[in-house]
Amino acid sequence: MFNMSNHFKILSLLILIFLASNSSLHAQKKSKVFVERTKVQRYTESLGIERLLGDVIIRHEKTRFYCDSAHLHNKKNNFEAFGNVHIEINDSVDVYGDRLVYEGNNRVAELFGNVKLIDKKTELTTEHLVYNRNTKTAFYDDGGTIVSEDNTLISKRGYYHTQNKIFYFRQDVVLTNPDSETYSDTLVYNTINETAYFQGPTVIRGKESTIYTEAGWYDTKTDFSKLTKRPTISSSEQTISADSIYYNNSTYFGQSFGHVEIVDTLHQVIIKGKFGEMWDKKGLSYITDSAMAITYDDSDSMFIHSDTMWMHFDKNRKAKKMLSYYNVRFFRDDMQGRCDSMAYDMQDSTIRLYDNPVIWSGVNQLTADSINIVVSKNRVDSLVMFNTSFIVSKDSTNSFNQIRGKNMVGYFRNNELHKITVDGNAQTVYYIREEDGYLIGINLAESSSMIIRLKDNDVYNINYQSKPIEIMYPEKDIPKDMKRLKGFNWQEVLRPKTKEDIFKKVQVSEKDSEGGD
Secondary structure, eight states, X not given: OOOHHHHHHHHHHHHHHHHHHTSTTTTSOOOOOEEEEOSEEEEETTTTEEEEEEXXXXXXXXXXXXXXXXXXXXXXXXXXXXXXXXXXXXXXXXEEEEEEEEETTTTEEEEEEEEEEEETTEEEEEEEEEEETTTTEEEEOSOEEEEETTEEEEESEEXXXXXXXXXXXXXXXXXXXXXXXXXXXXXXXXXXXXXEEEOSOEEEEOSSOEEEESSEEEETTTTEEEEOSSOEEEOSSEEEEOSEEEEETTTTEEEEEEEEEEEETTTTEEEEEEEEEEXXXXXXXXXXXXXXXXXXXXXXXXXXXXXXXXXXXXXXXXXXXXXXXXXXXXXEXXXXXXXXXXXXXXXXXXXXXXXXXXXXXXXXXXXXXXXXXXXXXXEEEEEEEESSEEEEEEOSSSOEEEEXXXXXXXXXXXXXXXXXXXEEEEEEEEEEEOTTOOEXXXXXXXXXXXXXXXXXXXXXXXXXXXXXXXXXXXTTTSOGGGSSOTTOOOOGGGOOSSGGGXXXXXXXXXXXXXXXX
């Protein structure tokens, strides 16, 4: 049966011999292989060889070959060595093996059995090795192990350039050190600076995370990685990916560039952007430049955008809090909003909106000094509005139903707002209509507290909890300045209508805020 493995070995050897035969060194006059020392030397005329026995030293140019015995072919200028083979290549490189075949004219040595190449602090072991003195390259194709300082590398095939101290590994490459294990298809390792270069699919498994990349490098001395092609860093509950990632495992600091994405499966949050930094020791990271967070559940997703997003983690790298700063806008099918800054506390499942927050739910616009959204089982459960709380909904082209109070609490059912309680200084301006839409009048009321009930996001009942002061005006008789409660600010022009709208920056004109009157 045709053996592809043997065929590849022969082909690899032929390539090395061909390169040697065409090298500039070979262009020089061929030098002879000669015996420098042996205990017994016998010539066998029928075979055309000299038998060398005991403490044999053969020299070719400046390289010495040591062995127990050898067969020397003077005419062919080559020899075969047996037992305790040792090639003294230079002051730093030595090669050992059980058997050696050396081609003097081509300057190529092939070693078999218990082969060992030692270069100062680096040691390569394999069962078959071809060393080309012209290119100063060692090649193995039957599995090899390299030990250098605290690093151990294993691969099916490999090359070692003894001059520049660089290894080239192919097939089933494994690099291990006290901090990590690396698995790669193609890897280049520089023994001088102890840096591994990845040139194919690579997995680096650390104590707390796993890295995947298809290109990059890893400095084993400084524990610094630069991952440049489809890199991903994964832990038990998070995955970070980007176009490129720099990470220093000794300082626990990293930077991500281009299409950055953090996926937190525990809290069902995805954060995206174009640039990010992380300080794992501090439990802190941020993303900026088109930053967007996506919180998702079984029924819907919320898309959030701001200038910068920060994530805080505990010592086990579990997300604790997400902070969004400046020009925050979010979209969800049943709720949209904006504010200047936002905090999402994963521990109590509360989203807090600060600095001019506004939320739209159905036809209703909700504003306050600050707003808390409480999430339960990844669904909106309720929202709390603090100080100068305001609910506005459009009644007609130029008229608005309004509810104002100190604090409000809104309750959700099946992701829809169904009840609102108002506590303190409650005021309403409400357009009372028949079922056919005919306007009965405009009701103005004040009370210390009230309960508002909604159906399909429309107010259908207002229950005043204490004695209200109510006045019903015909539309033609109500004073114009009483149509708007204090603090009225209609911001519909800012409302994100789609998830893409969260990236739009819109300014509110005075006419827009007045509702077109």
